[in-house]
């Protein structure tokens with residue numbers, strides 16, 4: 287989570303394509319493969335379906351920050367982005383060891399069938415223990431819609447540099463329906479023959495944007 | 496009749512016949528600080544803190560200006576006035592006015608964080624507090640500035656390693672000197688744009704700064720490699736900037752707190768560093784004054800006043816012609 291959040295910050299902070307590709311390549315090389323696979327999924331617009339409504343998130347955030355709801359709403363209106371508004375308003379420093387990207391997303395997926403009270407407890411706990419940047423990324427995963435100026439093509443180029451597989455071959459392997467829950471980094475990108483077997487009737491928690 | 500009232504020329508004390516930071520020329524003006532939206536041209540006499548005297552002379556040319564010390568009291572037709580540290584930029588003052596036991600304080604601009612160059616903000620007891628509220632929204636909460644200065648030096652060192660020039664931009668009065676004060680001169684040389692150099696020169700008698708060198712047409716791209724250039728934000732994308740060669744651009748402002756604002760600025764690095772109080776700073780300042788009445792003058796005035804009204808103060812907004820930081824940037828010299 288920390289590494290991925292840092293990646294998002296770097297991607298967000300530059301307009302230069304070369305810097306974006308370099309940051310992505312480095313991430314794909316250095317991150318644990320299970321996390322890197324989730325990163326590929328998120329950056330190719332495959333996200334877990336939303337476990338809570340944004341209305342609930344707004345209510346909980348106002349409650350946690352002890353702000354009147356009107357002021358929370360005005361702040362949201364001015365910032366223009368819910369994930370960022372909550373990240374800014376919840377003033378917590380974060381802990382030394384945030385969950386890994388894989389664990390975090392799997393927890394979010396597991397949240398879907400739970401009760402509202404359980405969802406609230408989990409989300410508030412994350413808000414209180416993540417750093418500003420991690421909280422922003424967590425909220426973005428929760429609400430979907432990661433727009434950080436990285437096209438599928440750009441990501442594929444970086445991935446190609448990291449795993450040394452031709453870009454067009456990789457682009458093909460990334461097409462279609464796949465989920466990090468049913469495949470691995472190696473199976474998807476390096477030994478794709480196995481991928482077909484995993485397109486099984488396992489309940490699918492993914493939306494393609 | 497209120498001790499201070501808002502007129503078409505600015506904040507007016509009728510009893511003393513003086514204006515506070517007027518936006519039109521008047522006979523006698525008390526000035527909170529040297530920023531161009533507070534210290535305007537055209538008045539016959541100016542009274543301000545000592546440090547602001549050379550700043551006003553630099554900005555306004557030949558003006559009649561008297562300097563006062565912090566907390567030094569002076570009377571004008573029975574009204575007692577004094578300047579108190581506002582912590583916004585060097586010389587910045589809150590203006591206190593007292594008449595027949597009633598006390599009003601006008602903040603000008605202020606911040607409660609320490610910046611290493613301005614006399615730290617001091618709360619002043621009053622009945623009515625006229626406050627700025629540039630960042631009067633709870634989404635604005637500043638980080639420890641020492642962390643930001645560390646980030647800036649790290650950014651510079653990383654550029655230095657790539658032989659790239661670091662162009663660090665900030666408002667000419669206050670911000671740029673605050674940046675300069677905390678730069679690590681062991682990384683490289685510090686160059687300046689003309690506007691930056693001049694204002695820094697004005698402040699050198701009061702504050703100890705690292706050495707700087709003015710960029711001239713004779714300055715080559717080669718000597719700038721790996722070094723740092725301080726300049727006002729208006730140079731972004733200009734012909735002047737293109738002459739610097741390969742640069743990494745950095746910009747320090749409170750407005751950089753939002754992702755959208757960072758993107759619109761399109762700089763390589765944005766540093767969230769403000770000379771205005773953040774949400775907590777504003778609230779703690781208001782509490783410390785012990786005031787009953789609050790008048791918010793610029794920034795998120797309506798929302799901030801509404802919040803204060805819900806929390807036990809008698810608050811209202813007042814339209815003024817003071818700019819918030821963004822507008823200062825657009826009109827940066």
Ligand SMILES: [Zn+2]
Pocket residue numbers: 528530533583604
């Ligand atoms: Zn100012």
